[in-house]
Amino acid sequence: MKILESSYKELPDKEDQFSIFADQDADDGYSLTLSIENIHCASCVQRVEMALKEHKEVLSARVNMSTERLTYSWKGAKSFGDFLANKVIDLGYGLKPFGESIEGNSKGQEKTLLRCLAVAGFAMGNLMMISIGLWSEEVEFMGVATQDFLHWISVIIALPAIIYSGRPFFFSSINALKKRHANMDVPISLAIILASMMSLFETINHGEHIYFDSAVMLLFFLLIGRYLDIRAKGKAKESAKALLAKLHGTATVLLHGKRHNIPIRDIKEGMTILIAPGESIPVDGVVLKGVSEVDMSLITGETIPNLVNKGDAVFAGTINIASAFQLTASKASQESLLGEIVTLMERSERSKSRFVRIADKAASIYTPAVHVMALLTFLGWLVFGQTWQLALLNAVTVLIITCPCALGLAVPVAQVLAGSRLFKSGILLKSGDALEKLAGIDTVILDKTGTLTLGxxxxxxxxxxxxxxxxxxxxxxxxxxxxxxxxxxxxxxxxxxxxxxxxxxxxxxxxxxxxxxxxxxxxxxxxxxxxxxxxxxxxxxxxxxxxxxxxxxxxLRKDAKDTVKYFQNVGYKVILLSGDSNKIVSNIAKKVGITDYYGEVSPIDKCEYIEKLKKKGSKILMVGDGLNDAPSLSLADVSMSPSSAIDITQNTADIVFQGIVLRPIIKTIVVAKQAKKIIIENFMLAIFYNMIAIPFAVLGYVTPLIAAIAMSSSSLVVILNSFRLNGKGIR
Known part of the structure; x- marks a missing residue:
């Protein structure tokens, strides 16, 4: 059996067995879809794709970061697919047959992060109480024995918690370094490890100051942000699973006068298929016998069912809502309109994954700068004749005082508060970078049915x-x-x-x-x-x-006209794209004040139109609710969908809003702009703090205690600044 059966196969025991899941293409080539692990950023995507495309036999290679799916095709021997798969494994990425394991992996990651979060939260609470006791009394009043006792209690609580809860960041750092690049997890991991080791060293040598509380607090807040990102990825995988289910089901066909249930993937052009009332049509075809009505809303967005007679064309994914009929398959399932939508969504997600978040930009500069500064501090003190212990102490102090708490918290704290504020208003953020993208849009593309109208x-x-x-x-x-x-x-x-x-x-x-x-x-x-x-x-x-x-x-939604007017007043270009007839689209456009509108637009046409705008430099917000909108929602820079939309569309969209009005779109844009402003302010505060603190740390004027207090204070300032997102100005 071929690739679609991989859901029911076990993971290959040998490295040369991936090709058994390959599917033979019409041009005598092969294609293979695998689940890929450890994909964290756009550079990972490019690295895998380029490594495969180096071989002339490879026809295409695509990585979908959101669904963690690798698809590649090649010409030549079927076994060549194993060679290519092993090459990806050699780069440090895990591969599995694409199937049911996707959902299990996602759920497993969520559970792991929740456990890490619980352990970090427990440790943080207890360490904070111990720290209050240590900081509130001088050693001469407390006594060295009492201080040492509290320090060792902190060691017992902190080290297991850091080792357990820090795994997501430690493993990410190791993988990044293996691939010869650094992400934000590298300085975070280094600072946590060095702060912990320095604290342990101080405890063993009866030192006065330890920094376990700061290290665990940083872990706790960062784990919140990491969990939200994993949840967003899980939604994207659910979307892929729902779409693939439509292509991977079974259909009733007539073979030699008898009925047979066969996998949809095995349907060939010319086969006769029986469609019962209420069934989803499995492939594109032409009605052979019977009369019925077909709900085309998932494909075209039209509200009213279409009458179909003998000779009329029908499309995969549409639903037969009246009586049974027979159709002749005109295309295989992979080549159907629904199959094209799946392909468009994958291509769109790859395009979307190229976006570089503010935090990643900061990490690319901050990470090497901090490491170089600490190294120069260590070498400088050695050159001036100081002991290696003092040189190391000052170098670690530099790392502690520049520990990226403030930088690490700048984005997740603002996003959590913005997300919480929107959630209370019935708006759900499903993508970690949605607010950053939304703040920079200049074009709004609206669907008609179910978006401007109630459908x-x-x-x-x-x-x-x-x-x-x-x-x-x-x-x-x-x-x-x-x-x-x-x-x-x-x-x-x-x-x-x-x-x-x-x-x-x-x-x-x-x-x-x-x-x-x-x-x-x-x-x-x-x-x-x-x-x-x-x-x-x-x-x-x-x-x-x-x-x-x-x-x-x-x-029409009652505030559709006012919403369009708001977009136009703030300078956005507003476009209406719909699968409905030109006359109906024209009437709606005139009612709401849109001058740029297009009717009878297919899902492929929508994607081509968006691609043209993006090539011209437009930053696009797409709002839609139907399956026909799913590819364009994926392709747009950022996308929104009403809660009345179908599940696939909601899972594809970056943001989902509730209610029968469009005002939540305006509110989200306002919050996004405010959040971006505050994130930038947070980075500026962190940079300003580092500009003042680093020279003192390098010159040895900062004690470890002051470094810990300064680091915690900078984090507190960032958190307090982020709480401005709850201000009245954005309610």
């Missing part, structure tokens, strides 16, 4: 008799069609008794009310054979050939 039809035309509405509602309650449900909601009175109810899929409902034959449905089916269908949303009622029309609109 549900509402009866608007009052040119009908109440008795007609009563009759229509009496029939409509027997149908699940969206327009029938809108009729039912519009009428709150007593319903009439109906007989001989019969629903004709794709056309409407027929019944008898008393002695009158009544039809409720499409224009032509109700007797207007000579009239053409219009772009308006309408439903016709025929009572003994007496005809009347009910008209509907997709309800």
């Amino acid at each position: 549900r039809p509402e009866l608007i035309d009052k040119d009908y008799k109440e008795s007609h509405l009563q009759i229509a509602a009496s029939l409509a309650v027997n149908s699940k069609h969206p327009l029938s449900q809108a009729i039912s909601m519009a009428y709150s009175g007593e319903l009439l008794g109906v007989n001989n109810i019969e629903e004709f899929p794709g056309y409407g409902i027929q019944a008898f009310v008393g002695d009158n034959e009544v039809k409720l449905g499409r224009r032509q089916w109700c007797g207007n054979e000579n009239d053409k269908e219009t772009d308006e949303i309408e439903l016709w009622l025929s009572i003994n050939n007496e005809k009347m029309c009910f008209k509907f609109i997709d309800v």
Whole structure:
């Protein structure tokens, strides 16, 4: 079996068995999808991709950092895939068959971080109480024996906690150094280890000052930020899993006159597939037999189901909502529109992962600078004839006083407070860098159905008799069609008794009310054979050939116009992209004041449009709710989705907001700008502190106690500054 069966396979015991999961492509090449571990940044992605592309046999290599998935294809022997996989392993990255292990790994990481967080929190609380006792009494009053006793209690509490809770940072640092680059975890790990070793040295030698409390406090706060990042990645993996489930299920096909359930991946062009009511269509195809209605909202965003007859095209991922029909597969599952959406999302995520966060930029400069400063301090004191113990003490003091507590806390504390503030307003941040990106946007792209509108039809035309509405509602309650449900909601009175109810899929409902034959449905089916269908949303009622029309609109969110006006007033370019007809899109755009709009846009077209804007330097916020929006949500610099959106879209979006209004988008932008400002202020405060403190530490004028107090004070200043995010100005 091929790659999609890898979910049910065990991890290969030998390094040469990855190729058994490879899938043979149409051009006689092979492709392989694996779960990749230890991918932490954009440079990791580039490193893996470039290492594979060095070989001329490799046709493509893609790493999705959010889903931790590696996909590569090649020409030549199937076993060559094992050579390529082992090359990635040699770089220090773990590989597994892509499948159910993804969810288990993510959950395992979350549990590990929570345990580390709990241990660090317990240790921090106890060490702080001990520190208060140590700092509140002078040694001559406390006594050396008492001081030593408290120091050893601190050792017993701190060292196991640091060893256990610091693992995520220590392992990250080791992996980074193996790959010959440094991340923010390197100076953090070094400072924690040296501060701990110096504290242990001081304890053994009956010294006066130890710094375990500062080291554990730093670990505690950083673990909070790391846990939130892992949670965000987990959501992205859920999105991938949900999409892949649509491609990896089973379908009923007719083979030699008999029904067979086969994996969707094994469907070939020309096969006949049976689609039952309520089923999702597995592949793109053409209706061979039967009449039904298909919900296209996941693909096109259109609210109203489409009538399909023999010869009409249908697409993978859409849902049959009326009667059973047969279709002839026109494409294999991997080549279907849904398959293209999966591919687009993967490509978009790779593009998105190139973003370099402020913290990473700071780490690239700060890390080597601190290490060089400490080394020069150590060498300088040796050159001037001092003992190695004093030289090491001053070097460690430099590392302690420059311990990246303030820098390390500058981003996560601000993000946690901003996220908490937004969460109280029904806004969920799912991406660690969403606020940084949102603060820099200049273009807003909006979907229509479910975003500017509520995604549900509402009866608007009052040119009908109440008795007609009563009759229509009496029939409509027997149908699940969206327009029938809108009729039912519009009428709150007593319903009439109906007989001989019969629903004709794709056309409407027929019944008898008393002695009158009544039809409720499409224009032509109700007797207007000579009239053409219009772009308006309408439903016709025929009572003994007496005809009347009910008209509907997709309800605008009540603050849609004000939200668009806000975007325009602050200088954003506002664009409307929708899969609905040009006429409907034009009407909505005019109502809300958008001059740049496009209708009948496919998911691929949306991505191409966004790519063109990004090449011109635009920073894009995309807001959408349907499956057709998922690739463009991934491709945009930052994305938002209402909580009414489908699960796949919510998992793809960086931010999810609740409610039936769009004001949360404005609030999030305001908070994002304030958060970015405060993060930059935090970095400036940390830099200013280091500019003052480092010279004193290098010259030996700072005792370890003062260094610890100064380090803690700088962290406290950063935390207090971040609490401004709870100010009234952004409520």
